[in-house]
Amino acid sequence: MNAPDPKRTVVMVVDDAIDSIRMISDALEGAGMTVLVALEGNQALTISQNITPDIVLMDAIMPNMDGFETCRQLKQNPEFLDTPIIFMTGLSDTEHVVMGLNSGGVDYVTKPINTTEVLARMQVHLTNARMARSARQALDTAGQNLFAVGRDGDILWATPQVHQRLTAGETSHQNELGQRLKTWLGHSPENGHSLTLDFLPEPHSVEFLTLVDNREYLLRLHEVQQPTAATAALREKFSLTGRESDVLLWIANGKTNREIGQILDMSPRTVNKHLEQVFRKLGVENRTSAAAAAIRCLARG
Structure with missing residues (x-):
């Protein structure tokens, strides 16, 4: 399958009705979009292994695998996290609307499809999806x-x-x-x-x-880093417990009690209690002296 033009919005239409697909595809292509067609759920899942569309139009009722299950499986793919899925259905009762939203859909339109309405709704969800994707990438970069x-x-x-x-x-x-x-x-x-x-x-x-x-x-x-060789050396040198040697190692790496607590899954208060025992066993009075002793030990090791 050829890769879609990255400059065009890519839409995957999943529907078992050929006439419906033809009408929707004509409208989408007329709006300058690239259309991927799947006639049933498994075909949509196969396409999703190679291409992530910008948005999906999903028929709710299809043989073999319905649109709700297809949506759930698509959403298990991390690449589809920000991909909006709009359901197309002739069923507008509350039960099926809820099923569509609970399976990962963001909206629904009823058949027969009004292409002008669909295009307008698509633009709203595409804008929201791109904003969400940009925000996540910005957080990662930071x-x-x-x-x-x-x-x-x-x-x-x-x-x-x-x-x-x-x-x-x-x-x-x-x-x-x-x-x-x-x-x-x-x-x-x-x-x-x-x-x-x-x-x-x-x-x-x-x-x-x-x-x-x-x-x-x-x-x-x-x-979480697990420098076991270093902690073992500190434990042996200063007769520390396993947790005490862990705390001392991170003290030597310049970490605060709060940071050590996050790394070792303990409260800052518990870190401080271990640190008191470390001071006593090393014969020092503060974390700077403890860190210096640990660094000397590891440097010789």
């Missing part, structure tokens, strides 16, 4: 690895880097992520508290920032 989840732990949105890190593993990892976040958030963590995600291919921690509109939890993803 090093703000942010994402939001609902009360069930499912990701509502994420910056591109976060999506890549959280969806890079197996499906079981993604299910584990949702369950852990749901349980953790159910205990109403305080701002700045962190959760360690040690089951991911690369260990990370999640910092709770705030609750938006009482339904959207804003979180920041942190990469």
Whole structure:
């Protein structure tokens, strides 16, 4: 399949009715858009493996796989995070409207299609999608690895880097992520508290920032480094516990108690308690002297 012209809006139309596709395609192409056609859900999923359209027009009722299930599966692809999906249906009752929105759709239009209305709605959703995509990319560029989840732990949105890190593993990892976040958030963590995600291919921690509109939890993803050789050297040299050596190592790296707490998934107060024991065992009175002792130990190692 040839790649679409990047300067033109790419629309994927998913519909099993040939006459309907022909009418819609003519209107979209007349508006200067590139049209990709799928006659059923599986065909749409196949196209999505190679091309991410700017917007999708989805027939709700199709044989084999209906539009609702097709939408759900498309939205599992991180590339479709900001791709608006508009349902086309002859069913305007509340049940089917809700099904469309719950499966990941942003809007619906009823058949027979009014192409002028469809084009107007498409422009609104395309503008919103591009603004959202630009905002996420800007946050990534600024090093703000942010994402939001609902009360069930499912990701509502994420910056591109976060999506890549959280969806890079197996499906079981993604299910584990949702369950852990749901349980953790159910205990109403305080701002700045962190959760360690040690089951991911690369260990990370999640910092709770705030609750938006009482339904959207804003979180920041942190990469957790595990310098085991260095902590082992400090533990042996100064007769420290594992946690004490972890704290001392990050003190030597110039981290604050708050930052160490985020990295090691503990409160700043707990970090301070470990630090008191570190001072006692090293025979020093402050973090500067402790850091210097640790650096000398590691330099000799």
